[in-house]
Amino acid sequence: MTAAQLKPTLGTLHLWGIAVGLVISGEYFGWSYGWGVAGTLGFLVTALVVAVMYTCFIFSFTELTTSIPHAGGPFAYSLRAFGPTGGMIAGLATLIEFVFAPPAIAMAIGAYLNVQYPSLDPRWAAVGAYAIFMTLNILGVSIAATFELIVTVLAVAELLVFMGVVAPGFSFSNFVLNGWAGSDTFGSAAITGIFAAIPYAIWFFLAIEGAAMAAEEAKDPKRTIPRAYIAGILTLVTLAIGVMVFAGGVGDWRELSGINDPLPQAMKAVVGNDSTWLHMLVWIGLFGLVASFHGIIMGYSRQFFALARAGYLPAGLAKLSRFQTPHRAILAGGVIGIAAIFSDGIVNLQGMSLTAAMITMAVFGAIVMYIMSMLSLFRLRKIEPNLERTFRAPGYPIVPAIALVLAIVCLIAMIWFNGTLALVFLGLMTIGFVYFRLTGHQRQAAIPDSLLSQP
Template identity: 25%
Template sequence: MSEPDGPGGPGGLGRPGASESTTPSLRRDLGLAEVVVYGVGLILGAGIYAILGEATAVAGESVPLAFLAAAVVASFTGLSYAELASRFPRGEGDYVYVRETFGKRPAEVVAFLRVFVGSVSAAAVALAFAGYLSSFVDLSPVLAAVALVAVASAVNFWGIDVSAKLNLVFTAAEVGGLALVIWLGLGSWGSVAVLDAPFGPGGVLEATFLVFFAYLGFGSIVNVAEETEDPTRTVPRAIVLSVGITTVLYVLVAVSAVGVADWRALGESASPLALVAEAGGGPAAASIVGAIALTSTANTVLILLVSSSRLVYGVSKSEYRSFPTLFSRIHVRRGTPYLAVALVGGLTVPFVLLGDLGQVAALANGSLLVVFVAVNAALLKLRFDRPENREGFTAPLTVGRLSVTALCGLVTALGLLVVYLGRFL
């Protein structure tokens, strides 16, 4: 196993039982399969299980188009992340990319926004978890969501290897649940009026903005770079594979959902996929999908907290000092950034208390779009400032030094940001 890449990386690999004098560091336990599963699990739980109902309420049977449009937008920015992650394989991710091109202060703004997005997103998915849980037990949604955040924070503290193993099991369950929904809806695909948007193109555009929340996971894959073997090659490949796999699943599930269930009922449901399963396969199928949705959303909360705490850890290092250095401390026995874990968990709870999934998801989206604008701009500038540094992964569609995909990512992120400002301000 190699030492962390990039400037100023902490030397050596932390092991349980290391002494304080050896300055323990994060352990490289993740290969390509684990990172892809990590990304797929994060994206799926944050999206189709959590936000399908909100998006269907404004797009109707055109909601598959919203998922497809959001995938295109996400792919542009995802390719920028992949190239930048190949150049700077650091767990600080966006912070390093922006710092390398625009300087420390803009990078600190991006780091703050990313931690904010991680906390808000975890809160949104925790509320979705509570919505599915309500179909099984009569419990306060906010209380259930707070309890989930507490348990996920404890697992996050225990170790990345435990988180990765749980993620593998939960992601397999997530994909199984989606496969069941797709199978139940196969016979209804021909009846879906995909072009019949009840609120016109504006409704589809608004749904695209909401559904963009479903793809936020690819930006967090870079935050486990320092716990990944050969991150220069592994992280870019994991980003591309994760976005591709989830896009196929999203579109097929969206078509099945509006084919099996009335889009108005979906828009009002706190557990939309369970509703689809009940309409297509009866109460037993609804219970199965509802149970799987619980594991999916719980898994997503866990890995959102993992990625956000690793970002806090990274930018708190003595080489950066953008956040207080105490958050860069690594637990000697567990090999995890325990104070960063506690901070992110604590920041998530207030957003859970808002209790409104749509509002919380919109907060995450607006902030994330600002980050995506900065990341795409960073790659565009880097291509011109350092044209000789083109080793590793390179985003396709290059004209001279210009990255066409990064330019498209910048423009589309700005466009969705305008939609956000027009809707909420």
């Protein structure tokens, strides 16, 4: 008897669409919260450092993805490198990242629709988005990935249109005015702001690693994944810096900090409230949010599926539908996400909005997973020197070491500035560890998977 397997149907373009689509909502919203704590110039420094971390990380992470093309992604790498406890830490951190990101994106979808329909409650629009895109994911990965590619291409095009339309109204003096927190270049307030803004800079790139969870469904993953990842990170770095700079230079950037629809509001300052361009941005701009929302649902479902298949979660979550998709895993993440949406007003953590809190929780999961992944890379190089590596991290060991060190710095800063949410994250990890300790029989009963153990 063999473990349930996902069918390989995805090519390079599909994987690029997934990698960029998972992330591209971060260019549409979320990042502007960073302006509120660091200013435009302080946040630009944060974003550039984080871009370096992600570039080094992706070039290193690709070695793991191509060597161990598994739906569990970081869970599979850490399990193979460090055994069950390491797999549990990486798998649960990844799950937290991918389960807490969608509610933030869903609320942004609601905010964008609210621009067109002021009477529409953003929370119910968010629930509707969950219903639509969970259904699409259940209907089949090929359909879902093709849809993801289409909306991603439209979202990228729309960001380029945004930059072109607002360019005539751009002024560098607007961007730099009050650009440092505390209005003090590299003073204590400015430095504090640079570190406090880390989660919002990470939001620019958060979840690109999720394409690894589609590796089991990729055709010729050892060739297609490196191409998709490298093209993806270059696409995202270019768009992130471009959108942030253009949006910050069209007026008073402080009016855009801390809102869920900064691009439509920035465009209003240039073209007015009734412009066709503005309405186009709202409608087509939804594609960016939809691309990430839809892609992350695909990502969290594969993580639930992989953990359940290996005995780390209840086996029922590894069941496949008649469309060969993990439908129970898709629904499980949706239930958690919808509950988070309606926790607004009930839970008030550190005075943050719900969106900011969800972003920060997702980033905690991501950073822990990045650290585990880079540690796994180093350990697998040591204990499995003969593992087939069709793609090797360039500049090893320096490039992965840069990613690891910057990730550790980010985690320390996250804990320092988000103590309450750090405790919530630790509580969730602790609950997961207790469950892990109590359910050893599930892992013993799980069907062996050759990719999860050393040969």
